[in-house]
Amino acid sequence: MIGLFATGPSSIIFYIVYSLWWLSELIGALLIPVLRRRGATQVRRDQGSATVIVSSILWAIFVAFGFGYTGTGQLPDWVFYPGIFLMLLGIAIRQYAIAVLGRFFSLTVRVAEDHKVVDKGPYKFVRHPSYTGALVTFIGLGLAVQSWPAVLTLLIVFAVAYGYRMRVEERTLTKELGQDYLSYMKRTKRLIPYLI
DSSP: OOOSSSSHHHHHHHHHHHHHHHHHIIIIIIIHHHHSOOOOEEEEOOTTHHHHHHHHHHHHHHHHHHHHHHTTTBOOGGGHHHHHHHHHHHHHHHHHHHHHHGGGOOSSOEEETTOOOOOSGGGGTBSOHHHHHHHHHHHHHHHHTTBHHHHHHHHHHHHHHHHHHHHHHHHHHHHHHTHHHHHHHHHOBSSSTTTO
């Protein structure tokens, strides 16, 4: 096997940022929402989307690392640094979006008794900014392991897993929040402001 990174310091930087990503998910997306009072859940309609996301991401990361370690579709060494930057940016976007959504954030599709449309912070521009953060992190990861097949694999898995999740989530929120959410959908994009 070929070494994943050109230099030892690159490896240290990568694994620090990679660990930070998982730590941010553990604390920001799992622990804090569990500890935060959210009120009673009125509706749960996840339809397996959380399982699809977690299993797909773990598989895609395993494959991406495999491409990186074997040098498959190797990219130039310099793409490592933009990759690390994008990973950090993606982590920041996702955690900011989770914080703004507050007690309405959940790893599964659910609607609280007093659920309302949140349209402040990043939610002014896109309906799913935490998923935008995940997308940016995935692109960064693929670049950081310096493999274009890794980037492609992560993008395809994101499109399939998160595409399914967004459909489930939007169908549920439209049904439960009605016109408020429909109006919100008309004035925002899903992931990238003014584009997608």
